[in-house]
Amino acid sequence: MPGGQPGPRAVHRADLTWASAKGRRCRFTCSRSRPRALPRRRAPRSVPACTASATANNAGPLSAPPASRELQPGTDRLLLLLRAAMLPAGQRSALPEAEADTDPAPGAAAPLCAMAGPALRRVLRGARGRGSVVGGWGGLRPRLDKYGGVSVELAELRRPRRRERAAFGRWLRASVTQWQQEGRVAVWLHVPIFQSGLAAVAASQGFAFHHAESGSATLTRWLGEGPSRLPAFASHQVGVAGAVLDENNGKVLVVQDRNKTVSGWKFPGGLSNPGEDIGDTAVREVFEETGIKSEFKSILSIRQQHKHPGAFGKSDMYVICRLQPSSFTINFCQQECLRCEWMDLDELARTKHATPITSNVAKLLLYGYREGFDKIDITMREFPAVYTGLFYKLYHRELPESYRNIT
Ligand SMILES: NC(=O)C1=CN([C@@H]2O[C@H](COP(=O)(O)OP(=O)(O)OC[C@H]3O[C@@H](n4cnc5c(N)ncnc54)[C@H](O)[C@@H]3O)[C@@H](O)[C@H]2O)C=CC1
Structure with missing residues (x-):
């Protein structure tokens, strides 16, 4: 030249x-x-x-x-x-x-x-x-993440390419070889459910499932040295219940589950939805199960249990919140609840017909009701998240003013 x-x-x-x-x-x-x-x-x-x-x-x-x-x-x-x-x-x-x-x-x-x-x-x-072997095969545009991994969205594949397993296999093998030479640490392969056949191709090249949502699965392959340092997927489910206390008469809202083999009195509650705040779950579940409207005040307790039945092999976090009622007429869900009533908090703290968690939290709530909720409340404050432009909720015991303003 x-x-x-x-x-x-x-x-x-x-x-x-x-x-x-x-x-x-x-x-x-x-x-x-x-x-x-x-x-x-x-x-x-x-x-x-x-x-x-x-x-x-x-x-x-x-x-x-x-x-x-x-x-x-x-x-x-x-x-x-x-x-x-x-x-x-x-x-x-x-x-x-x-x-x-x-x-x-x-x-x-x-x-x-x-x-x-x-x-x-x-x-x-x-x-x-x-359909040649050139470049980003079928429209794929692998992206580099900030940890040095490569992310591939198979949803980007052009339609005629979706059934070409052999060609995909050749492209993936060649690409992984190149990414290894470039020092990439991992590959994340996002596979839409209708292209699940390509997951089998990737599995034959050392990829494994990382997690799945309703419409797609994500597979990974660690390319770095030593054992994989990729974070595992979600380890817990989160359930939230509401202890709704009418401070005017000292009565608390309780239910008995219809579908449980051992049924005792408990606070109404259920599983948190994706992206849902803890307090919002408590208020929603209480309303769905009992028809009572309420407002979130604080968190009272958190229970962690591993290998929780019904949690698909994951652990369970069960958060009980203190709620203040704004309506009082019960209209409970017949499918979920066998019984629902306003019960004296003092009675709930003493009865043997309550689940152990309910019993313990009833005693805690009674203490707060008598001595002041500041002794039991874990309250919430909202802060801007670093980097993301989002906000998060921080739950902790109230700080005295003199400590809150330390700089
Ligand atoms: N210690 C306590 O007092 C209790 C605590 N909890 C906690 O509450 C949370 C979950 O509460 P839930 O009322 O169960 O949640 P939920 O109110 O979100 O209801 C889950 C629904 O899924 C249904 N379901 C569950 N597994 C099913 C299956 N395999 N097939 C078909 N339907 C199924 C249930 O019947 C229920 O209707 C958990 O965190 C749990 O630990 C629940 C009961 C008692």
């Missing part, structure tokens, strides 16, 4: 010829009048796989290309990409495995396209669209 500065009307030209898989002579030429900076040259490497002549010169219009010669690695790769692009779609899978393995991972396509002029870029783009 001759050096030197081109004249103002110089033609920048690329001319590639090679023998196709069937021995046919193929040629690709593109030229444009505006020169562009070429990437720095590396040590030359020979290309035994095909006979090739290539020029990308600034020497002027119609200068004869040099005879067959060694190519630099970038050109070598470009040639392989072009060769794949020029083959009819059905024949691309017949490319030698060694060439398929040179498929750039999507991130690598950009520099190659940047090297190419508009005509060549069109070929590369077309090749990607038509």
Whole structure:
């Protein structure tokens, strides 16, 4: 590739010829009048796989290309990409495995396209669209995360590509090899449920399920050194109950579950929805089960239990909140509750017909009712989260004013 500065009307030209898989002579030429900076040259490497002549010169219009010669690695790769692009779609899978393995991972396509002029870029783009092994295979755009991992969304796959398991397998193997060479620590593969067949392909290459939602599953493969340092998925479910106390008469709202084998008095409650605040769950569950409206005041207790029945092998956090009622007429849910009533708090603290947690929290609530809720309340304050622009809730015992304002 001759050096030197081109004249103002110089033609920048690329001319590639090679023998196709069937021995046919193929040629690709593109030229444009505006020169562009070429990437720095590396040590030359020979290309035994095909006979090739290539020029990308600034020497002027119609200068004869040099005879067959060694190519630099970038050109070598470009040639392989072009060769794949020029083959009819059905024949691309017949490319030698060694060439398929040179498929750039999507991130690598950009520099190659940047090297190419508009005509060549069109070929590369077309090749990607038509199902070649080039670039981001089928529209996939792997992204780098801040921990040095790569994230791939298979929902980005273009429709005709969705059933091509073998091609996906080749692309994934080549990409993982490249990501390993680049020092990436992990791959996150997000698989829509209707493309679950591709999860099996990934599993055969060492991927494992990380977690699943209703419409997709996420698989991971650790590429870093030593055992995986990827965080595990959720370990707990969160249940929330409301101890609704009418401070005017000292009565508290209790229910008995319809579907429990051992039924004792308990506070109404249930599982927290995704993205739901603890206090909001308590208020919602109390209303759904009993028809009573209430307002969140504080957290009274938290119970943690591992291997909780009904938690699908996960642990259970059960939070009991103190609520203040704003309505008093019970209209309880017949499917969930056997009984529901306002009971004297003093009686609930003494009865043997309450679950152990209910019994303990009833005593705590009675203490607060008599001595002041500041002795038992874990209250909530809201703060802006660092980095995210979101807000979080911080639950803790009230601080005296003198400590709250320490700077
Ligand atoms: N110690 C206590 O006093 C009690 C505490 N809890 C806590 O409450 C929370 C959960 O409360 P829930 O009332 O269960 O939640 P919930 O009010 O959200 O109801 C869950 C619903 O799912 C249904 N369900 C559960 N497993 C099912 C299955 N395999 N097939 C079909 N339906 C199913 C239940 O019948 C119920 O209708 C947990 O944190 C638990 O630890 C629950 C009961 C008593």
